[in-house]
Amino acid sequence: MQTIQERASELVRKMTLEEKAAQLSSAWLEINEDGTFSVKETSFSDTRPQQLKESVLGIGIGQITRPYGTQAKNPRSIAKGINEIQRYLVQNTRLGIPAMLHEECLTGAMVVGSTIFPASLNTASTWDIDLMERIGRAIGKELSSLGVHQGLAPVLDVARDARWGRTEETFGEDPYLVGNMGIAYVNGLQGTDCSPIATLKHFLGHSFSEGGRNHAPVHMGERELLNTFALPFEMVVKGANAGSVMPAYHDIDGQPCSSSHHLLSDILRKQWGFKGIVVADYEAPAQLLNDHKVAADLAQAAAMAVQAGMDLELPSGTTFKQGLVQAVNKGYLAIEDLDAAVLRVLHEKFRLGLFENPYIDSEGILLNSKESHSLAVEAATKSLVLLKNDGLLPLHPKGKIAVIGPLANHPKAMYNGYSAPIHLQGSKGSENTIPKNAKTIKSAIEEAAPEATILYEPGCMLYENKIERAVFFPGDVIEDDSKPKAELSTNTSRIEKAVEVALQADTVVLVVGDMVGLFQTGTVGEGSDVSSLTLPGVQQQLLEAILETGKPVVVVLVSGRPYDLQFANEKASSILATWLCGEGGGEAIANVLFAKANPSGKTPLSFPRCAGSLPYAYNHTPKAGGFPRQREYGALFPFGFGLSYTQFSYENCMVDRQEITTQGEVRISATIANTGMVAGDEIVQLYIHDAVASIVRPVKELKGFARISLQPGEKSEVTFVLPSDMLSFVVDGIQRIVEPGTFEIMIGKSCEEIVWRQEIFVTGTVRTLEKDWKFKTPILVKRL
Missing domain, CATH: 3.40.50.1700 (Glycoside hydrolase family 3 C-terminal domain)
Known part of the structure; x- marks a missing residue:
């Protein structure tokens, strides 16, 4: 029996140049129940004539864009139309390759009748990893019942400027919290068989744009980019085997993310070992020509994106479908680079079982069950x-x-x-x-x-x-x-x-x-x-x-x-x-x-005192407030803050040792008691500060958290098993290191309400971490 890779390679060898380009493209269709459709171009067009399947799908297509999330129609009706389109692709195109379907799913499938869960800021506010995974699992089940193969979530942007409109899509301002929530979401959504696949976005630094303006350039050095904004992506790529990544629209120091070989190939694939597909944010390849002005024509724009490491254009695929053929013919793009992208797309289609089962059971669509609604209320x-x-x-x-x-x-x-x-x-x-x-x-x-x-x-x-x-x-x-x-x-x-x-x-x-x-x-x-x-x-x-x-x-x-x-x-x-x-x-x-x-x-998120203090985050560097310190700089309500109808005490805070090596670990424990009159949940937070480092480091960094439920008078012991890897940082844009020196360990009710602190000493020589470094702090909770 052939392997998936062998089947995909054999199919690539049979394909014409035009068929290859089509597999890296998508079609945005408004689909009717009988399978007829019009192509979406702009939502402001009142009349869009139906188009023939032959002209849009005749040589195949890589994906269908948001077939459910484009119209307020009954999803069962749309599913029947999708089946007709898949039937045409299987029976009437030369190679019979079905299309993948993708949908938005940040707070649930963006489909009429689906469960709508709270926003990412909400799930981050729960600090509940298990809850986030259960939500991801519920979203994945609804997507699967709809026949959707790829969900365009989660957002792993680290919030920095509250003026930015997409702040509501983020898990907040701390990279460690974002990464943990992202791992939980992806593990839940993809399940054990990695279906449907999740899409990590927006790679990279999208949330730190000029003035908090959408699409605006991002200005930061490689160290800040990798230590803060890349960390959640690295955690989720390695910790949850995410199926897809979406590059961001902006440029960093003049280099658009969508054409950055350094980001998409060197870091994402080579350094982190990402094996999935890279998909364009909507119209991003065309923006290389029309907005960024780094390409002279569609062919050059398409070639730049594929050479950087992009595999698939969303939503309509015009730049790739036309431009890639021209790019190969003009010598802008080697056929080997094109084949590598096609191979990744086909590998995913074979792995997801599209060739064996391309059709949707329209009567099996299950949305917004009582259990899912209860989960939405709980969250x-x-x-x-x-x-x-x-x-x-x-x-x-x-x-x-x-x-x-x-x-x-x-x-x-x-x-x-x-x-x-x-x-x-x-x-x-x-x-x-x-x-x-x-x-x-x-x-x-x-x-x-x-x-x-x-x-x-x-x-x-x-x-x-x-x-x-x-x-x-x-x-x-x-x-x-x-x-x-x-x-x-x-x-x-x-x-x-x-x-x-x-x-x-x-x-x-x-x-x-x-x-x-x-x-x-x-x-x-x-x-x-x-x-x-x-x-x-x-x-x-x-x-x-x-x-x-x-x-x-x-x-x-x-x-x-x-x-x-x-x-x-x-x-x-x-x-x-x-x-x-x-x-x-x-x-x-x-x-x-x-x-x-x-x-x-x-x-x-911190609640800044005013817009004039932006960008602001609790984990800023020591001189971020200016000198003399800007009076408005700071937070009215700090990161990690929240009150309860009960009270919690922290006792017996301690470390099991005050000295570890650069390859060691330290256990930090505390006893938490509910001293009030009603049951409640407390979120115990672990922070560190690197006292002296070879580069400027934040004043505080979250390195662990635990949500615990306690009845009145009840106590639990929380132990954080902090590996030395968690004290590391990227020092030169490439190497992640742990340095010897003094570190302050803190336990807090928020980033500002620190209830205990202790210095520990890391001994030995500078240690360079391998690719599979420990990026999570294990938590042990014992009821007393």
Whole structure:
């Protein structure tokens, strides 16, 4: 029997140049149930004629782009149309090669009727690796039932600038936390058989763009790039066998990521041993010609991308399908380089079993089960971060409660940008994109407190006019159009009514924050970058007016980024940060407000004091604040911070030794006790600081964390087994080393609330780490 590699190699030998180029291309189709389709070019075209299969698929195709996530249609209907397209590819093309299908899946399959889990900021706020893996597994099952072979997630960008619209897609600002969450997501999604495959993005440094602007250049040296931004990718490539990687749009020091042989081949494949496929972010190869201006024509752009290490162009494949043929004929690209990419794509198709089973069981599609919805509620509940509480929370479930704010009863208020309610608005189809079990915050409060009198008033609107059409991808955006696609409301006339309602109530729940929309159709999301951290629209005026009433107010911040909460921190009784908590968000918020659940999230992002202190992260270098230190520099609420309805004590903190070698390990232990009156979860955090190093090192670095559940009076011993490898860094752009010297070990409730610290000494000579170095700190938890 032939191996997969032998089957793929044999097929490559039979292919024409044009067929090879087609396998490295994709088709973005709006598919009808009978298999007819139109090709998506721009979401602003009202009429797109149906096209013949022969002209689009006649010589085969590598992938079909987002067949479900392009239209608000019944997925079973779309699946039947996909089967007809696969049947055509198998029966009517010369080589009969089926197409792979890819979909967005950051918070769930971006499909009508799927489960919508909380945003990545939420799952990072849980610090719960097992929970993240269970979510990944649930998403993978839904994708598999849809016949999808590749999911375009997770995002492993390390957040640095809250103005950046895609902050909401990240796991936060710490590379170790991002890497651990990424490993868990990928292990869950891909399962033991690596199907469907995950896609790590955006490789590399995408989150540190000029001014937090989408696609803008990135300026950093090789050491910072590898020690901070590459670390999560390296961890997930090595720790979870991720199937795919997506290069970022930007350039680094003049070199676009999509044409960087250094990133895609030298580092990703050679140094880290990545074996999967590299796929383009949408239209990235064309941007080498049209935006970056480093290619003279499509042929050169396609050649540069493939030579760098890219295998497949998404979404439409025009640059590769046309340009690669020209590139080989003009001598820009060696046929051996083209064949290597085709071989990787075909190897994946054989491994995934496409040739044996190219069709979808449309009746077997299973979306949004009761179990998945319960998981979404659990994740949302565990992710809520209580930033302030002077005793107002939990609320009493009786009396008069005013629910105020433009997001309090908005059906789309708690969803990530890559979810059906946000992404499919205005698309073809008439299916409802809101999950059937979802509740707004207002309706969830009404259910949780049936004996209370609920008074409701929005107070203002974020947008007066409905966004009729979603913007899907960069090709939908006019380059020089600086006018926002949606204008924020400036109408303050409703604020007076909201104040009247607040004055009638015993307590106020004020819900403010973001409405997600891509490319300036919302206040946060891809391409929806900002220059200020003031609440969008007139929400700040609403906030101040309600807080000035003197009523007890809990501010519920529903957002995709941290905002300036200094006034709220001074005046509000309580502040609850919910991020974008998905279809279970309403239930989760109500459960925490009324003590049906204890808040346990810890923020994966610092809340900067103002936009002027950006970029900011807790793990900055010693001189990052300037000299003299900029007064605004720092965090109002630090990384790792979050309150509870109970209290935890830390006792018996110790190390088992104060001296280790550069090949040793140290055990750091602490006893955690719940000293309060209710059950709760605590997140124990381990930080280190390299006292003296050969290059500038951060003031603190997270190197371990453990989430533990404790009943009142209960205790657990947490032990971190810290290997010396975890003290390492990349020193010269290539070598990762462990240096001897003094290290400070810290245990904290947050990066700022350090409860214990101890110096240890690393002895011996400088050690260069091998490829398979230890990048995780094992955790031992013993109930006492």
